[in-house]
Amino acid sequence: MSNGVPKIRVRKINDTEIQSNGDYVLYWMTAYRRIKWNFSLQRAVEWALELNKPLVILEALRCGYPWASDRIHRFIMDGMAQHARQLKARKSVIYYPYLEKRPGDGKGFLKALSKKACLVVTDDFPCFFFPHMLASASRQIDVPMETVDSGGLLPMRAAAQVFPTAYAFRRFLQKVLPKHLMDFPKPDPLKNIRLSPIEGIPNTIVKRWPKASISELVDKKTVSGIILDHDVPVVSLQGGTPPAEKILQMFLEERLPVYHEKHNEPEEEGTSGLSPYLHFGHISVYQVFHELAEMEDWFFHRLSENTKGSKKGWWGMSAAAEAILDELVTWRELGFNMCWQWRNYDRYVSLPHWARSTLEAHAGDERPYRYGLKDFEKAKTHDPLWNAAQMQLFKEGKIHNYLRMLWGKKILEWSDSPQKALDIMIHLNNKYALDGRDPNSYSGIFWILGRYDRAWGPERPIFGKIRYMSSKNTARKFKVTKYIEKYSP
Numbered sequence: 001m002s003n004g005v006p007k008i009r010v011r012k013i014n015d016t017e018i019q020s021n022g023d024y025v026l027y028w029m030t031a032y033r034r035i036k037w038n039f040s041l042q043r044a045v046e047w048a049l050e051l052n053k054p055l056v057i058l059e060a061l062r063c064g065y066p067w068a069s070d071r072i073h074r075f076i077m078d079g080m081a082q083h084a085r086q087l088k089a090r091k092s093v094i095y096y097p098y099l100e101k102r103p104g105d106g107k108g109f110l111k112a113l114s115k116k117a118c119l120v121v122t123d124d125f126p127c128f129f130f131p132h133m134l135a136s137a138s139r140q141i142d143v144p145m146e147t148v149d150s151g152g153l154l155p156m157r158a159a160a161q162v163f164p165t166a167y168a169f170r171r172f173l174q175k176v177l178p179k180h181l182m183d184f185p186k187p188d189p190l191k192n193i194r195l196s197p198i199e200g201i202p203n204t205i206v207k208r209w210p211k212a213s214i215s216e217l218v219d220k221k222t223v224s225g226i227i228l229d230h231d232v233p234v235v236s237l238q239g240g241t242p243p244a245e246k247i248l249q250m251f252l253e254e255r256l257p258v259y260h261e262k263h264n265e266p267e268e269e270g271t272s273g274l275s276p277y278l279h280f281g282h283i284s285v286y287q288v289f290h291e292l293a294e295m296e297d298w299f300f301h302r303l304s305e306n307t308k309g310s311k312k313g314w315w316g317m318s319a320a321a322e323a324i325l326d327e328l329v330t331w332r333e334l335g336f337n338m339c340w341q342w343r344n345y346d347r348y349v350s351l352p353h354w355a356r357s358t359l360e361a362h363a364g365d366e367r368p369y370r371y372g373l374k375d376f377e378k379a380k381t382h383d384p385l386w387n388a389a390q391m392q393l394f395k396e397g398k399i400h401n402y403l404r405m406l407w408g409k410k411i412l413e414w415s416d417s418p419q420k421a422l423d424i425m426i427h428l429n430n431k432y433a434l435d436g437r438d439p440n441s442y443s444g445i446f447w448i449l450g451r452y453d454r455a456w457g458p459e460r461p462i463f464g465k466i467r468y469m470s471s472k473n474t475a476r477k478f479k480v481t482k483y484i485e486k487y488s489p
Helices: 039-051 070-087 109-114 130-140 166-176 203-208 214-218 241-262 275-279 285-295 319-341 353-361 373-377 384-396 401-414 418-432 439-448 471-477 481-487
Strands: 010-012 024-028 055-061 093-099 117-123 145-148
Touching: 024 039, 024 109, 039 055, 039 117, 039 145, 055 070, 055 109, 070 093, 070 214, 070 241, 093 214, 109 117, 109 130, 109 203, 117 130, 130 145, 166 319, 241 275, 241 285, 241 319, 275 439, 285 319, 319 439, 373 418, 384 401, 384 418, 384 471, 384 481, 401 418, 401 439, 401 471, 418 439
Parallel strands: 024 055, 024 117, 055 093, 117 145
Antiparallel strands: 010 145
């Protein structure tokens, strides 16, 4: 296949030959849960056109994964319902949404559905349970499986090393990214395509693993009949691509002009609000970049020839636009780089040597306050600002960006050990944050402990040479009174 999805983004993960006599091409939508700006879907469409076959899109939602909850399920189901509506009238595309009600109910589904397929195309996501799931699935099916990287502007396989700092990665990015920026996914890979019609899925499959109806997907009571953690409540934020696009437009029109000045202010709505949608794949970084470039009247010739890793000036955009791009591209894709290259990305051992050395040298230091997981989870500390941040996480599935750093620093300070602090941060973040379980959120957690940072002085108790933060200093820098009042337990 040529002139389609860039080869660097495609990875074949088993050795089976294409089954040209199959009934359809199967796209297994797992991480990039969207119809638009999706290299994975585009690749599946390209195969369907080449083989003259219809397309089946499987979007399944299992319930046995770690931290599965009403909150996460409801957000994903919002997107599934929107896909079901959008694809309902397509004669050459079957959209197959499946909700697993009990752990293990979905076992064998992919294998059964793939028996009639020419091949399976799926998403390449480098962390959480996805790598193991895809490796296991590829061994169980009898047709080829391709994974497609549709996560960031820079293909994950464009980098052959782990970068120790954002600065080092930014220098690499500035040198390498330009040759990949021209390879945009199609905004709508299903637009104006003509595929062979499909009669349907075998009844034996449909009976064993019934399709979720639109009414089932939108019904707020559906999650109560699924084996999940029902103690993590649903949030008001709606999942799916249309809500993500509304938030993007609001950000560009209202918040972007002052983003570089206001995004650290806890009492300001200055952040993009896109991280949950980026995590679940409801919106693509390409779409965000496209809309931003259009607003800035930007084109490729404005890229600077200076590739020394500067935060400012390389893109040739406004200060606000370059600030959001540093978060959206540099820091976000730095996390993808780590998770792709290093399978121990979520382990204490992955910290830089200097960080582990200084943390361990101070592991026995006196801690004026000590809390366990239950105290942290219920926001029962002595610190009103920290408690407010934890309550925002519980109620809304997010913490303000700056306070998220403070939140982690205090868990380090008040835990029995840095290893225990890491466990607590990962658990709370992955359980409650809509954007948890993500390369970017792992970067944030590990930054607390020194990853991507440098040694700081003066050396302090507990922290050693790890960067220190305090609630008092935060309150001096930013207005927090209303924030505390709003989220106080």
